[in-house]
Amino acid sequence: MKRILTTAILAAGVAIAAGVAQADTSDKKIALSNNYAGNSWRQAMLKSWEKVTGQAVTDKVVAAADPFTTAENQVTEQAAQIQNMILQGYDAIVLNAASPDALNGAVKEACDAGIVVVSFDGIVTEPCAWRIAVDFKQMGKDEVLYLAQKMPQGGNLLEIRGLAGVFVDDAISSGIHEGVKENPQFKIVGSVHGDWAQDVAQKAVAGILPSLPEIHAVVTQGGDGYGAAQAFKAANRPTPLIIMGNRQDELAWWKEQKDAGGYETMSVSIAPGVSTLAFWVAQQILDGKEVPKDLTVPFLRIDQDTLETNLETTEKGGVANTEYSLDDAQKVIAGAK
Numbered sequence: 001m002k003r004i005l006t007t008a009i010l011a012a013g014v015a016i017a018a019g020v021a022q023a024d025t026s027d028k029k030i031a032l033s034n035n036y037a038g039n040s041w042r043q044a045m046l047k048s049w050e051k052v053t054g055q056a057v058t059d060k061v062v063a064a065a066d067p068f069t070t071a072e073n074q075v076t077e078q079a080a081q082i083q084n085m086i087l088q089g090y091d092a093i094v095l096n097a098a099s100p101d102a103l104n105g106a107v108k109e110a111c112d113a114g115i116v117v118v119s120f121d122g123i124v125t126e127p128c129a130w131r132i133a134v135d136f137k138q139m140g141k142d143e144v145l146y147l148a149q150k151m152p153q154g155g156n157l158l159e160i161r162g163l164a165g166v167f168v169d170d171a172i173s174s175g176i177h178e179g180v181k182e183n184p185q186f187k188i189v190g191s192v193h194g195d196w197a198q199d200v201a202q203k204a205v206a207g208i209l210p211s212l213p214e215i216h217a218v219v220t221q222g223g224d225g226y227g228a229a230q231a232f233k234a235a236n237r238p239t240p241l242i243i244m245g246n247r248q249d250e251l252a253w254w255k256e257q258k259d260a261g262g263y264e265t266m267s268v269s270i271a272p273g274v275s276t277l278a279f280w281v282a283q284q285i286l287d288g289k290e291v292p293k294d295l296t297v298p299f300l301r302i303d304q305d306t307l308e309t310n311l312e313t314t315e316k317g318g319v320a321n322t323e324y325s326l327d328d329a330q331k332v333i334a335g336a337k
Helices: 002-017 040-058 075-087 104-112 136-150 167-182 198-211 225-234 248-261 274-286 304-312 326-336
Strands: 029-034 064-069 092-096 116-120 130-133 155-161 186-193 217-219 267-269 294-296 300-302
Touching: 029 040, 029 075, 029 274, 040 064, 040 274, 075 092, 075 104, 092 274, 104 116, 116 274, 130 274, 136 167, 136 186, 136 217, 136 267, 155 167, 155 198, 167 186, 186 198, 198 225, 225 248, 248 267, 248 304, 274 326, 294 326, 300 304
Parallel strands: 029 064, 029 092, 092 116, 116 130, 130 294, 155 186, 155 217
Antiparallel strands: 267 300
16 A cells, blocks of 8 residues: 555656646536627537537536527626626636626636636636637738738728627727728728628628729628628629638638639638637646636638638538647647747
8 A cells, every 4th residue: 555655646746747737627617608609600619619628528628618608799798697607616717708898897706716717709808817819900901911912003992890899890900900001002981890790791781882982892800701792792883802701601602703703812710619729728727737818829811722622621601610629729828938
C-alpha cells in the first residue's frame, strides 16, 4: 500500500512539473447563452455547438453543455437568462452577447459567483470575461480594399448592416467606413439593416433602391448577399458587385453567375464553428489552464478560385464552416501567449 501511495505521489509530482493541470472537468457544466437564432449563420453555430459538445459530454470531458437561446435579441432577456444560469449552478457560460456592455452587470454577477464567462462573436467588455473574436473591423475594411483592386475607378456603394446594437455590426461597419475614407473614389449612398438574414435584407434593399442612384457595389456583413441580389433583380436594375458572406445560397448564386458570365466577387465571414472554440476555451479554463483574456481567430474568406471547393463542402441552407477541436483550442491559446 505504501509503495502504491508513493508511486501516486511521484506521478502527481511529474505531472505538476510538466505543467499538466490537475483539475478534472468531467463533473463541470457549461451553458451556451445565445441572443439570436434567426438566420443561417446562427443555426449553423448552434448545430456545430451541439455536434462538438455532444461528443464531449459522451466522452465525459464535461457533464453538460446545454445551449439556450433567447426568443428576442433583447439585453434584458439575456441578462435574465444569465442570472438563471447562475442559479442553476453552471460552472462556465459561453456567451454570444446582445450588447458589448449592457450585459456587463449580469456577466460580473456570474464571475463573482465563481463562474467562468467566455464571450465570442458578440463579445462583452466586462474585464472578468474572456473574449474570442475575429478582427471584424479589418474584415469590413478588407471588403473595400478588395473593391479598390477590382474597381480602381470607384463608384457608389450600398451598405447592408447587420443586427442593430450588436458589437459585430458596429465593428464591421466601422471598418467599411474607414476603408471608404482611405479610398475616396467610393461613396456610400445608402445604408440599411439586413439583420444578417436574406429575407430581411431583400426587403430592406427593395425599400431603399428606388431612392438610390446607380449602385456599383454592395458591401455587406454576411447573410445578406443573396437577398440583395434578388432585390436588384426584382427592381430590374443591373446587378452590382456584391460582397458575399459564406452562406450556401450566396455561394450557389455566385457560382451560377460566374458560370453564366464570369461574375467576380469575394465572400467573407467568421466561421459559425467559433462557438466550439469558445466551448474548448471554457473547458481549458475550468481545467486550470492559463488563458489570455483576448483571443483572435482569422475570418474565413472565399475568393474566385476557391469558390467551387467551398461550395462543395457547404451543406444546402448552411454556411461555410470550421469546427474546432481541443487541440485547435490549445494552439489558439498558445499563439495568444
